Structures are given as structure tokens and as C-alpha cells.
Amino acid sequence: MLTIEMITQAAERLKDVAIQTPLLESPLLNNALGFRLLIKPECLQKTGSFKIRGAYNKIASLDETQRKAGVVAYSSGNHAQGVAAAASAMGVAAKIVMPSDAPRIKLDNTAHWGGEVITYDRQAGDRAEIARNIAEKTGATLVPPYDDYHLMAGQGTAGLEIAEQLDALGIQADRVICPVGGGGLIAGVSTAMLASQAETEIWAAEPCNFDDTKRSLEARTALSIEPGHSSICDSIVTARPGRLTFPINLKTLSGGYSVNEPDVVTAMRVLFTELKVVAEPGGAVSVAAAWSNKEAFQGQTIVALVSGGNVDMDSFLGWMI
Amino acid sequence: MLTIEMITQAAERLKDVAIQTPLLESPLLNNALGFRLLIKPECLQKTGSFKIRGAYNKIASLDETQRKAGVVAYSSGNHAQGVAAAASAMGVAAKIVMPSDAPRIKLDNTAHWGGEVITYDRQAGDRAEIARNIAEKTGATLVPPYDDYHLMAGQGTAGLEIAEQLDALGIQADRVICPVGGGGLIAGVSTAMLASQAETEIWAAEPCNFDDTKRSLEARTALSIEPGHSSICDSIVTARPGRLTFPINLKTLSGGYSVNEPDVVTAMRVLFTELKVVAEPGGAVSVAAAWSNKEAFQGQTIVALVSGGNVDMDSFLGWMI
Numbered sequence: 001m002l003t004i005e006m007i008t009q010a011a012e013r014l015k016d017v018a019i020q021t022p023l024l025e026s027p028l029l030n031n032a033l034g035f036r037l038l039i040k041p042e043c044l045q046k047t048g049s050f051k052i053r054g055a056y057n058k059i060a061s062l063d064e065t066q067r068k069a070g071v072v073a074y075s076s077g078n079h080a081q082g083v084a085a086a087a088s089a090m091g092v093a094a095k096i097v098m099p100s101d102a103p104r105i106k107l108d109n110t111a112h113w114g115g116e117v118i119t120y121d122r123q124a125g126d127r128a129e130i131a132r133n134i135a136e137k138t139g140a141t142l143v144p145p146y147d148d149y150h151l152m153a154g155q156g157t158a159g160l161e162i163a164e165q166l167d168a169l170g171i172q173a174d175r176v177i178c179p180v181g182g183g184g185l186i187a188g189v190s191t192a193m194l195a196s197q198a199e200t201e202i203w204a205a206e207p208c209n210f211d212d213t214k215r216s217l218e219a220r221t222a223l224s225i226e227p228g229h230s231s232i233c234d235s236i237v238t239a240r241p242g243r244l245t246f247p248i249n250l251k252t253l254s255g256g257y258s259v260n261e262p263d264v265v266t267a268m269r270v271l272f273t274e275l276k277v278v279a280e281p282g283g284a285v286s287v288a289a290a291w292s293n294k295e296a297f298q299g300q301t302i303v304a305l306v307s308g309g310n311v312d313m314d315s316f317l318g319w320m321i
Numbered sequence: 322m323l324t325i326e327m328i329t330q331a332a333e334r335l336k337d338v339a340i341q342t343p344l345l346e347s348p349l350l351n352n353a354l355g356f357r358l359l360i361k362p363e364c365l366q367k368t369g370s371f372k373i374r375g376a377y378n379k380i381a382s383l384d385e386t387q388r389k390a391g392v393v394a395y396s397s398g399n400h401a402q403g404v405a406a407a408a409s410a411m412g413v414a415a416k417i418v419m420p421s422d423a424p425r426i427k428l429d430n431t432a433h434w435g436g437e438v439i440t441y442d443r444q445a446g447d448r449a450e451i452a453r454n455i456a457e458k459t460g461a462t463l464v465p466p467y468d469d470y471h472l473m474a475g476q477g478t479a480g481l482e483i484a485e486q487l488d489a490l491g492i493q494a495d496r497v498i499c500p501v502g503g504g505g506l507i508a509g510v511s512t513a514m515l516a517s518q519a520e521t522e523i524w525a526a527e528p529c530n531f532d533d534t535k536r537s538l539e540a541r542t543a544l545s546i547e548p549g550h551s552s553i554c555d556s557i558v559t560a561r562p563g564r565l566t567f568p569i570n571l572k573t574l575s576g577g578y579s580v581n582e583p584d585v586v587t588a589m590r591v592l593f594t595e596l597k598v599v600a601e602p603g604g605a606v607s608v609a610a611a612w613s614n615k616e617a618f619q620g621q622t623i624v625a626l627v628s629g630g631n632v633d634m635d636s637f638l639g640w641m642i
Binding site: 016019020021022024026027041043046047085109112169170275277278279309312313316317321 | 342344348365367369433597
């Protein structure tokens, strides 16, 4: 189960580890939009995404014996860096299973964080199975990307901060919009937000063709998206909601937004020019959802969580030119 | 005079107006550099630079009659937006004198903030004189870009935040490096920092050919730089230290760094890729100074204040390609 107490405990653990990212806004942009847009920029977090919050809380919840046996994770991106950095901060050995054709920078960064990178052939191997095998053989604990309550509690600390920061501003938000891949971040964020601000609606944002959570919420049952699509939003292209995250999200979320790629690029541009933050495509889908629903949001206060900023300069330049 | 009490009072006034920007760091970048680099990203501040802090504190210090008569300022950039936004937040009329050939976006933004833009011919007019004339004729108060104690006190709140944030992390900085144009920001920041962390050295960062403060500190007297140079660091290309700021800075600063343009571009790139923030060239000179003095800083803790992020996408792309 995921409780607000678990999230509060995670916040205590993360106090000197995670950066408390601010709530940013541009009154000029607000005027142009016709609603108040507050940005929670988790792209500014250590490792460039919120992932260190959950990974650290998960590893901190292990006992001495478990920590000695190390942890193992599979990811080609932000979760890999989050786990490697969190493990390194606690002196725990981390093995990270990554596809051999992952971008050099991601392999290198994971190794630089102190993670032992184990590559596999994307065509031949199943990374989850490889990670489970390592866990069984070595006694290491698997740190899954979203289907874990300690992990969700850690990600939820971002929501706790949003609630506290809104309180400090003396305002309530009409909606909080959050990028969704497997649904771990939004499960934590929605649980944290609704504990103190029950009137606020929490909405998922996903790339079109990967809007499995939106469709599943509408059908009130977990659905998979049909295969064969691609997206620039590489960090959140999951095929179906998580086994543990979806039952939570079905209770806490008001619905989902599906956004197209031109709006994602516009959102990255607006974040650059108006808020001065760098977002990766998957991190900017929340702002893309706000941008493309301007008419519906007139007069409201919207919080958009930007989940990551791990985009390489060349790709960014390519989208902006 | 500028006192720590004035800065503390300014912080109280700015509590619900300015964003408390975080201290950001990337442990990966720290490892690569060999020293701990903490970034104070004032580019994330409302209006895209620290300038709203000083402008708001200055206008808040005016009495009812003065506020009714409005304020006037001259600037082609960040100060214009800071004054317009601060005045608008307090319902005070603001006239901003700007060159008629200023970038459209800056003229537009200043107007959008509610400022009345008064343009002049850069070849024929003296903007300071035009502003003074308006002040005399209308009774409006001139809000100068740096030579004013209330203004410096407002800018100093960024330094107060740095001191508090270092305290919260349980660390002291060896150096704080701060971009310098007229010297108002660093006068406030150094006064605030040294009040609680007297061992920390405060250093100015300037573009080469506009390193008047560095040279003046070395000569122990205010010197002007020779005319005829240009720089991409448009927000801090002042010719000589301020009349009121320099005597303060002569007491509080340990020295200055002069940085070249390739290092400024590198700093902007590092801020983008490693810290996920957008800096304008003049805002990134502090990071350029840290970058180009890597060897001397080994093992130290360095805070680099990034003063602004008002760069247009096309210019940014041009530098990064």
C-alpha cells in the first residue's frame, strides 16, 4: 500500500539528498495564456530527473544485509541514473542492465555515478528477466522503475513539496498535470497532493499513441496500447499502466491528456524562452497539455510538473531550428 | 549606506514577490571539475533576472506621494523589465527609456509588464539625461540601474538566500563568484554573505575588455575601460564601476576574474546540459570564471550566481551550433 505517512517518511530521508525544486512562473506567460501556470521543474533535480527521489527512498528502506547484497535495475535512461546515484550516495553497489545500443552518454553517465553497467542485446534479451536473474543469483534487490510502493513514496515527495509551496503562496491549484510513463510518479504525487488539497484534480499527460493510462482511466481497466508506434518522448513510452500503480491512479486521477509532438516541441520552447529551464520531450508533456488546453483552463491555476531535462544538445537544436 | 539590516528588510518585502531560487548542483559535474560547484540560478527569477529584487525594494521604500508620481528608469534590458514588473506589482506607473533600436522582444516585454516605453535615438540622445528630465518634469522617482542603496539591498537578498541555503546544507563556500556590470548585485550579495560567512571570498566575474571592476580593484581606484570593444555579454558591458557601488565592493571583494567569449559559450553549454538551466552570456560569466580556473579551485566549494537567462532562441542556437 502507498500512504501519505510513507511519503512523509521519504521526505525526511531525502532532506539532504534531493534538491527542493522551486515553483516557477512567469507573470508575462500567465497573461498570454489566460491562466496561472506554475512549473515544478524536476529537470533541475540531481541526475536531471525526479528518479533519484524514489530510488533513494527504496534503497534507504532496505536493511543492512540487503544493502550489502547490492541493488539491480534495468533502464535505458533516467531511472538508471537515479538508481546509480542513489546507491552511490549510500555506498550500496548497483548493477544497471542497459541495452548495448543505448546512447553513449547514458551508458557513460550511469557508470560515472558508480553503477556497474551490464549491457544486453536489445533484439535477443529481455532486460527485466536479465535483472531478475541477477537479483536471484546475487541476492541483490531489484529496484523496479515504478511498480514498488517505496519507490512511489519517494517520487511522491515532489507532490508533497508542491502542496507545501502552494500553501506558502496561499493558493490552491485547480489541476496538477504530471507526465506519465508507468505511473509511479503520478501515483506518489497524487497521493501526496490529495492528502492536503483534496479539491485539486490530478491529471496525467502522455504522448499520443502512448496514452495507455488515459485510455485505461476512461475504460476503468488497464489497457495496453497497440505496438508499432514511436515517439520523441523516449522517457515515457510505456505500453501499459503498472500493476501496482494503476489501481492507485484509478482512485486518485481525474483523467488524462494526450499530446502531439508539435505541442511537445512548443512546450520545450516555451520552457526555454519563458521559464529558462531545459526539458526533455517526455518531461514537457505536462506543459504541452496545458498549452493545448488553453481555452478550457482560462482563469485557473495549473501546476505542471516537468519530470526531466536529460536531452542532448544536438537533439534539442534539431527540434528548435 | 548599505547595511545587512536593509537587506533583511528587503527580504521581508520580497517574500511573496521574488522566487526563492534554489542552489543547484550536479555531483557528476562536480566530479568532472574536481570541485563542488553550486549554482544560484537567478535566471529562474521572475522577469528572467535578479533585477526585480532591487527594483521592487526601491519602489517599496517610496512613500505614498512618491509612488503616486510614478517611477522612471533607463535600460535596454533586464533592469527595464525588473522595474516595469516591480512597479506593476505595486500599482505604480513606470516610464522606461529605451533605445528605439532595442530588440523588439525587449520593447514588447517591457510594455507587456505594464511599463510605458519611451524610445530615443541612441546616436542623438543620452538616456540617463532623458530619464532625469522626465523625473524632474513629472516628479517621478528615478530608479537607477545600480547606484542606489535600496536597489543594492534588494539585489543582496539573493546573497542572503545563498547564505541560508549553504547553512541548510551545513557547508561553507570558499568563494562566491558573481557577474558584475555596474556592481549593484555583487555589492548586495557580498554584504549579505559576509555578514554571516566572513571567511568566504567574494569575486567579480566580467567579460574581457569590460573588466573595469577587476582592474579597479587591483588599482584600488575606479578606472574606466578604453572604449571601442564589443561583447556577447550585453547585459554587463559597463565602462566603469558605480560611484556608490565601488567603495562597497573595494571593501568586500577579494578580486575579479576576466573571462573570454569561448569560455562564456562553454559555460552556457554546461549550464544547459548539466544543470538544465538557460543562461544569457552575461549571466554565465561566473560559471565561465569557475570553468577557466578549474586548477586553482580543486577541492573547493564554489557558488556561481547566474544572474539572468534572457537570451533569444536564435542567438542561443547560433552560439551552440
